[in-house]
Amino acid sequence: MPPLVIDNFPSTPGKVKVERSNYFGRMSHHWQSSSLANPLLWLFGLASLAVVLVVLLNSLDGYKAVHISSTWGGAQWEKQVRLSAHRKRSDNKVVLVTGAAGFVGMHVSLALRKRGDGVVGLDNFNSYYDPSLKRARRKVVENHGIFIVEGDINDAALLKKLFDMISFTHVMHLAAQAGVRYAMENPSSYVHSNIAGLVTLLEACKSAQPQPAVIWASSSSVYGLNTKVPFSELDRTDRPASLYAATKKAGEEITHTYNHIYGLSITGLRFFTVYGPWGRPDMAYFSFTRDILAGKPITVYQGPNQMELARDFTYIDDIVKGCVGSLDTAKKSTGSGGKKRGPAQYRIFNLGNTSPVTVPKLVSILEKLLKVKAKKYIVAMPGNGDVPFTHANISLAHKEFGYKPSTDLSTGLKKFVRWYLSFYGTRGDGIRRS
Numbered sequence: 092m093p094p095l096v097i098d099n100f101p102s103t104p105g106k107v108k109v110e111r112s113n114y115f116g117r118m119s120h121h122w123q124s125s126s127l128a129n130p131l132l133w134l135f136g137l138a139s140l141a142v143v144l145v146v147l148l149n150s151l152d153g154y155k156a157v158h159i160s161s162t163w164g165g166a167q168w169e170k171q172v173r174l175s176a177h178r179k180r181s182d183n184k185v186v187l188v189t190g191a192a193g194f195v196g197m198h199v200s201l202a203l204r205k206r207g208d209g210v211v212g213l214d215n216f217n218s219y220y221d222p223s224l225k226r227a228r229r230k231v232v233e234n235h236g237i238f239i240v241e242g243d244i245n246d247a248a249l250l251k252k253l254f255d256m257i258s259f260t261h262v263m264h265l266a267a268q269a270g271v272r273y274a275m276e277n278p279s280s281y282v283h284s285n286i287a288g289l290v291t292l293l294e295a296c297k298s299a300q301p302q303p304a305v306i307w308a309s310s311s312s313v314y315g316l317n318t319k320v321p322f323s324e325l326d327r328t329d330r331p332a333s334l335y336a337a338t339k340k341a342g343e344e345i346t347h348t349y350n351h352i353y354g355l356s357i358t359g360l361r362f363f364t365v366y367g368p369w370g371r372p373d374m375a376y377f378s379f380t381r382d383i384l385a386g387k388p389i390t391v392y393q394g395p396n397q398m399e400l401a402r403d404f405t406y407i408d409d410i411v412k413g414c415v416g417s418l419d420t421a422k423k424s425t426g427s428g429g430k431k432r433g434p435a436q437y438r439i440f441n442l443g444n445t446s447p448v449t450v451p452k453l454v455s456i457l458e459k460l461l462k463v464k465a466k467k468y469i470v471a472m473p474g475n476g477d478v479p480f481t482h483a484n485i486s487l488a489h490k491e492f493g494y495k496p497s498t499d500l501s502t503g504l505k506k507f508v509r510w511y512l513s514f515y516g517t518r519g520d521g522i523r524r525s
């Protein structure tokens with residue numbers, strides 16, 4: 092074999108250019124003659140390593156603040172996974188749902204299960220918001236025969252185990268670090284889940300036999316600072332306003348490379364401010380409900396020139412229909428053994444409601460439903476990643492799988508409030524009593 096020269100090593104004076112064929116042979120000589128034999132330099136090297144480690148651990152602090160748990164493995168665990176993956180008929184799907192104890196994950200898992208699909212959930216039950224809500228959601232899906240594996244999408248060994256055990260036809264990837272404004276508090280958690288976790292999952296999917304089709308949650312936030320409305324999938328998405336948006340945009344690029352290189356069938360869904368029963372306590376409609384009931388003031392942001400902010404709030408049942416529709420129209424991946432055998436499907440869809448509502452209007456609907464007047468602080472929108480408005484053009488999803496949202500904000504909030512009161516009661520402390 093000819094000597095392998097690593098050419099991309101820097102070749103400026105003082106830097107090395109290594110010839111690998113002779114590398115190990117020369118090492119012993121270098122060991123004796125080079126400065127590596129000097130104990131003082133060793134001490135210095137070890138001290139530098141310690142400093143690097145301390146810096147690295149500190150940078151992980153933000154991530155550690157979100158507690159994550161993991162328990163998997165063993166005969167009983169395997170039995171539960173297999174049972175959960177069991178489909179009713181051979182034409183049903185077998186789906187791995189990541190983030191299954193999350194808001195959208197729970198609802199999508201139930202919808203798939205109800206029609207006879209095999210569904211295995213995966214969730215790390217982190218403490219970004221009250222994990223007891225996630226555990227309550229787990230109870231609901233467990234009652235429908237769905238097992239949620241407790242583990243992280245960054246755990247490559249766990250993913251390999253799952254793909255070795257089960258021939259998943261689809262992966263519905265909904266696990267993510269959500270929240271637009273929290274990205275300024277804990278940026279590393281977004282990189283951990285939305286970038287590193289996504290890549291670990293795609294690696295597992297690309298190597299799986301058979302390769303599943305992947306459907307995953309992107310976000311309306313990728314439209315960032317765009318002003319042209321409604322937002323279309325053809326519009327530019329290179330001006331994100333938050334790190335959250337940037338990681339979702341990165342996800343779209345990352346999934347494209349896995350589609351291109353490995354033949355993974357990919358569908359990205361840009362969700363528009365999803366709300367409804369079993370929702371996320373960090374979102375405005377949820378925290379406003381809690382605070383209005385508690386008699387606490389709420390903060391309503393305002394754009395420049397006292398402009399009211401608006402969102403294309405989308406009800407969870409409509410989102411579920413969009414998720415299931417896109418899953419059912421996803422074509423098979425084309426790769427095998429980690430290699431692409433032909434071009435594979437790559438799609439991106441907006442899943443919105445097509446009728447934006449202002450935040451003050453959202454508050455007035457809640458006031459009516461709760462029969463309590465809100466104490467409002469109107470403040471200028473802080474520069475923390477928020478965008479003034481969102482509005483979806485959904486013609487592509489309509490054409491591809493008949494997506495047609497049918498729940499307006501008043502109707503959807505009525506269902507949310509009914510659920511909220513039955514779950515937490517009227518005290519507004521966000522603590523469940525049952």
Ligand SMILES: O=C(O)[C@H]1O[C@H](OP(=O)(O)OP(=O)(O)OC[C@H]2O[C@@H](n3ccc(=O)[nH]c3=O)[C@H](O)[C@@H]2O)[C@H](O)[C@@H](O)[C@H]1O
Pocket residue numbers: 269270271309310311312362363364365373374375376390391392393400401402450477478479
């Ligand atoms: O579509 C998305 O891709 C994203 O949707 C959601 O983000 P947003 O649309 O920002 O929802 P949300 O926080 O409920 O704020 C709603 C409105 O209330 C305003 N808002 C908020 C808080 C507050 O205290 N006051 C206030 O006026 C605020 O300024 C805004 O105008 C998801 O959280 C996110 O994970 C992602 O999925």
